[in-house]
Amino acid sequence: MALIKSQPATLLEVMEHHIQFTENGIAVFDAEDRFIFHNQAFDCIFGLDASAMEGWTQDDWLTWMYVHRGGVNIEWDSLESWLAYVHSVSRSKPFRRFETDLMDGRWLLVSEQTYPSGHLVLHFADITLQKKTEMELKEAIAKIEHIAQTDELTNLPNRRHILSRFHEELLRAARYKHEFCFGILDIDHFKLVNDKYGHPAGDEVLRHFSKFLRDHLRSQDIVGRVGGEEFAILFPETKLDDALLVLSRINETLRKERLGQIAPDFSYSFSGGLVSSEPDLMEDCTLLMAKADKALYQAKNGGRNRVLRYQDDSLISIP
Numbered sequence: 001m002a003l004i005k006s007q008p009a010t011l012l013e014v015m016e017h018h019i020q021f022t023e024n025g026i027a028v029f030d031a032e033d034r035f036i037f038h039n040q041a042f043d044c045i046f047g048l049d050a051s052a053m054e055g056w057t058q059d060d061w062l063t064w065m066y067v068h069r070g071g072v073n074i075e076w077d078s079l080e081s082w083l084a085y086v087h088s089v090s091r092s093k094p095f096r097r098f099e100t101d102l103m104d105g106r107w108l109l110v111s112e113q114t115y116p117s118g119h120l121v122l123h124f125a126d127i128t129l130q131k132k133t134e135m136e137l138k139e140a141i142a143k144i145e146h147i148a149q150t151d152e153l154t155n156l157p158n159r160r161h162i163l164s165r166f167h168e169e170l171l172r173a174a175r176y177k178h179e180f181c182f183g184i185l186d187i188d189h190f191k192l193v194n195d196k197y198g199h200p201a202g203d204e205v206l207r208h209f210s211k212f213l214r215d216h217l218r219s220q221d222i223v224g225r226v227g228g229e230e231f232a233i234l235f236p237e238t239k240l241d242d243a244l245l246v247l248s249r250i251n252e253t254l255r256k257e258r259l260g261q262i263a264p265d266f267s268y269s270f271s272g273g274l275v276s277s278e279p280d281l282m283e284d285c286t287l288l289m290a291k292a293d294k295a296l297y298q299a300k301n302g303g304r305n306r307v308l309r310y311q312d313d314s315l316i317s318i319p
Helices: 007-019 039-047 057-066 079-089 128-149 159-176 190-197 199-216 240-254 285-301
Strands: 024-028 035-038 095-101 109-112 119-126 180-187 222-227 231-233 270-277 307-311 313-319
Touching: 007 039, 024 039, 039 119, 057 079, 057 270, 079 307, 095 190, 109 128, 128 159, 128 231, 159 180, 159 222, 159 270, 159 285, 180 190, 180 240, 180 285, 190 199, 199 240, 231 240, 240 270, 240 307, 270 285, 285 313
Parallel strands: 270 307
Antiparallel strands: 024 035, 024 119, 095 109, 109 119, 180 231, 180 270, 222 231, 307 313
16 A cells, blocks of 8 residues: 555654554664663563663663563573574574564564664564464374374373384384384283173273383384284384293282272283284284284193293293
């Protein structure tokens, strides 16, 4: 829109009024970074006393915020580091825009314009509502992703997620020539638990076993529920003997567990199949799962309450 030259005074008055009383903060500095103007919104945003700012430079303003812990949320360990950082980015481009958060939780969109004369204009717009909406959206997306990847009953990774991790860990093991182990566990006689005590009791056993595994596996091991009473465990960068020791310890500890909330002296056990991938051989996830399944099947047929490992087409039992 072209300016109406017949009303320059009116236009200037409007612009001056807007700059002074807009809800957006505005500050202007000269070539030596001395304040030559700051409006009421600027003072209000940063909690400044306009009468006490006479002769201030940008460094005085930054120092005031650091010392009084007001205005910008400063995460630097020292004032010198904070000032050095601002000096390195300020006036680095003719125009730049960035976001910053304040100590009171608000967010600002800051626009910095540097002119050929050396004058610097800062414009501050409150974007707290937009940031809140953005964060809520991110939280909602994260929640949806968690739901999509998590078994609702046990809060463990579900089949889709654990198989995705299986593929990732297998690729990583092949890339770095590390050994990798995969195990499938199955709760023994689980159908009898449901038939005798009811499905709520069966759910309680599943939740207990899930927590038991999380509590007794190593921090680097990954466990998920792949369906029904069947669970999968990934053992990254783990030799077969070490994975066997982990499952043997878990098996022995579980034997001592009693779930009195289901029935007096109630206990349960599991069977498992374990397979390893050689560090110099890129194997297929499906093939490894089939081998682990075969070991699990043999463990159940051999009396349950045990883990079998699959190695070189032979099955070796762990009591």
